[in-house]
Amino acid sequence: MDTRELYQDIILDHGRHPRNFHALAHATHSAQGHNPLCGDRVTVYLELDGDKIKDLSFEGRGCAISTASASLMTEVLKGKTVAAAEELFRDFHARVTGNPHPSSHPSHGLDDEMERLEPLTGVKAYPARVKCATLAWHAVEAALKDGNITVKTE
Amino acid sequence: MTAAKLQAAAKPGFDPRRIKRDFPIFERNPGLVFLDSAASAQKPAVVIDRVSDFYRTDYANVHRGVYRLSARASDLYEGARETTRKFLNAASSDEVVFVRGATEAINLVAYSWGTTFLKAGDEVLVTELEHHANIVPWQLIRERTGLKLVAAPIDASGGLDLAGFEKKLSNKTKLVAVTHLANATGALLPVEGIIRMAHQAGAKVLVDGCQAAPRLPVDVRALDCDFYVFSGHKTYGPTGIGVLYAKKDILESMPPFQGGGDMIEQVTFEKTTFQHPPYRFEAGTPDISGAIGLARALDYIEALGRDAILAHEEQLTGYGVDKLSSLPGVTLIGAGQRRLGILSLDLPGIHPHDLATVLDQHHVAVRAGHHCAQPLMDRLGLAGTTRASLGIYNDESDIDALASALIAARKMFG
Numbered sequence: 064m065d066t067r068e069l070y071q072d073i074i075l076d077h078g079r080h081p082r083n084f085h086a087l088a089h090a091t092h093s094a095q096g097h098n099p100l101c102g103d104r105v106t107v108y109l110e111l112d113g114d115k116i117k118d119l120s121f122e123g124r125g126c127a128i129s130t131a132s133a134s135l136m137t138e139v140l141k142g143k144t145v146a147a148a149e150e151l152f153r154d155f156h157a158r159v160t161g162n163p164h165p166s167s168h169p170s171h172g173l174d175d176e177m178e179r180l181e182p183l184t185g186v187k188a189y190p191a192r193v194k195c196a197t198l199a200w201h202a203v204e205a206a207l208k209d210g211n212i213t214v215k216t217e
Numbered sequence: 218m219t220a221a222k223l224q225a226a227a228k229p230g231f232d233p234r235r236i237k238r239d240f241p242i243f244e245r246n247p248g249l250v251f252l253d254s255a256a257s258a259q260k261p262a263v264v265i266d267r268v269s270d271f272y273r274t275d276y277a278n279v280h281r282g283v284y285r286l287s288a289r290a291s292d293l294y295e296g297a298r299e300t301t302r303k304f305l306n307a308a309s310s311d312e313v314v315f316v317r318g319a320t321e322a323i324n325l326v327a328y329s330w331g332t333t334f335l336k337a338g339d340e341v342l343v344t345e346l347e348h349h350a351n352i353v354p355w356q357l358i359r360e361r362t363g364l365k366l367v368a369a370p371i372d373a374s375g376g377l378d379l380a381g382f383e384k385k386l387s388n389k390t391k392l393v394a395v396t397h398l399a400n401a402t403g404a405l406l407p408v409e410g411i412i413r414m415a416h417q418a419g420a421k422v423l424v425d426g427c428q429a430a431p432r433l434p435v436d437v438r439a440l441d442c443d444f445y446v447f448s449g450h451k452t453y454g455p456t457g458i459g460v461l462y463a464k465k466d467i468l469e470s471m472p473p474f475q476g477g478g479d480m481i482e483q484v485t486f487e488k489t490t491f492q493h494p495p496y497r498f499e500a501g502t503p504d505i506s507g508a509i510g511l512a513r514a515l516d517y518i519e520a521l522g523r524d525a526i527l528a529h530e531e532q533l534t535g536y537g538v539d540k541l542s543s544l545p546g547v548t549l550i551g552a553g554q555r556r557l558g559i560l561s562l563d564l565p566g567i568h569p570h571d572l573a574t575v576l577d578q579h580h581v582a583v584r585a586g587h588h589c590a591q592p593l594m595d596r597l598g599l600a601g602t603t604r605a606s607l608g609i610y611n612d613e614s615d616i617d618a619l620a621s622a623l624i625a626a627r628k629m630f631g
Contacts, residue, residue: 066578070571070629079566079631101570101586102600124600126568127630189574 069185069192070127073135078127083120083137092210096123096202098194103129107202114145119203126195132183133199139176145207147173152200155180159196161187231525233612239517240610241265250581250618255400255428255559255588255606258453260514267513268455268506279505280479280496294505297512298495304515305445305462306436312468314495315508318459319427320350322446323394325461325498326423327354329471330444331392337363339391342420344369344377345596346399346406349589351425355394365389371596376404376553383414390420397429401588401604403534403559404552405429412442421467427451431608432530432558434523437462449507453609454514458507461498468494475500518609526609530558533607537616544620546627550602561588561602564623567630569601575629576603579622 087108105123239261277287302310369382393415423444430447449458477500482490550561573585
């Protein structure tokens with residue numbers, strides 16, 4: 064696989080110019096993700112309104128893959144319900160690890176969102192880099208579950 | 218020395234292209250540009266065959282059997298100790314303890330020597346260039362002993378700040394634990410002077426020789442260090458074997474690190490007396506084949522000539538410095554007055570892991586990240602670097618391939 068399939072323009076763009084890259088003043092939930100292997104750190108912030116993710120953002124330092132993944136994640140999760148976010152992560156995780164769900168076309172009605180995330184699934188050809196793509200997602204999962212903690216990808 | 222002079226100093230016949238053919242990995246992976254020997258070196262066929270032959274021909278446990286096969290295995294194992302003694306120019310093979318690797322060697326010194334002789338307020342002086350293996354063991358025994366861990370600073374050029382080091386040295390310093398050659402940057406430290414200063418202050422000295430042992434002649438008696446440690450797998454030998462050298466009187470003063478078979482004189486349920494060093498520190502069945510494989514690797518290195526290897530590494534390091542520092546958008550991390558065998562790079566705007574993935578696509582194998590030296594990375598203000606490290610099988614074409622791949626990465630990431 065050519066690295067250009069991994070580093071597609073959208074990845075390079077979000078890696079260089081991440082969206083929603085700041086702390087969130089009215090965050091109700093946040094968590095830190097840490098990859099001890101490379102020292103990458105990401106903090107995610109969420110503002111929940113009932114079961115809806117009203118706003119979310121992130122901060123930290125990381126490689127192009129982890130930064131782009133976090134950036135795209137904030138775009139697709141904004142406005143979603145917690146249940147939809149969890150569904151998206153399950154599906155996304157399965158795709159980047161190359162183990163698609165038995166029901167690999169879930170009927171969650173989130174096809175547009177999955178399409179947005181599609182460029183990231185190139186990491187499945189680079190097992191050492193899968194953790195980069197999932198770091199921010201794990202942090203969001205932890206923030207939703209426990210409110211305020213640090214998760215490690217290792 | 219100029220590159221041309223160094224080339225002339227190299228032993229006639231030292232030919233990395235020929236040496237490369239001694240290493241089967243390159244035959245099985247054509248086009249591989251292996252620049253990660255600092256993490257672990259590849260193995261020559263003679264080492265692989267030696268380990269395999271030993272299992273096929275001479276294998277039995279050591280120091281136990283009265284039968285001839287066991288005696289033969291014991292002779293080979295003790296022969297490996299003697300080969301290692303010569304490699305370090307130690308005074309006696311009793312000063313050579315086989316361990317799993319340099320990490321275990323340092324932990325052995327920390328737990329055995331450290332918890333016996335260090336007390337609250339005593340200081341262990343390391344440097345900002347250390348590998349985690351020469352930081353964390355001292356922190357672990359800090360809880361038990363109350364020792365204070367002190368780090369000597371680096372200077373602006375990336376070398377050890379000798380004046381700063383001297384300032385940290387005091388009569389409280391009981392041990393100086395210092396790298397011979399910094400794994401993250403390639404800075405070669407003036408350990409002779411460091412050891413002299415430390416001894417004047419009344420401190421013992423441990424030298425981490427992981428990166429130095431495969432690259433330059435090491436003479437522990439000339440250095441007068443108290444402890445010297447290195448790993449077999451970075452010295453073209455097997456994994457799972459390493460060496461702790463310590464002066465005999467110091468080893469004799471140290472209690473066992475682990476208890477078990479082979480390290481005892483007499484055991485009753487009331488009391489056990491222990492073997493003399495080095496056996497006191499080798500509880501249980503040791504890595505017999507590892508030691509024998511390591512000895513074969515050391516013989517292989519000696520046959521190539523350690524001065525010749527040093528000249529080769531210096532020449533190729535110089536070539537790498539010239540080549541890589543001329544590339545736009547590539548910063549070579551400083552290594553002080555003298556750099557050897559390791560080139561650590563920062564490409565601003567490109568994360569080391571992204572870079573390593575792209576380099577891998579060009580068949581260039583490098584290490585990316587913090588190199589188990591997070592305090593140094595913090596000091597340099599970097600999340601990590603991309604590290605190319607050299608071995609006896611590398612030549613200019615490997616550096617050229619790295620340079621081309623760096624240019625391609627720079628183009629891709631902007």
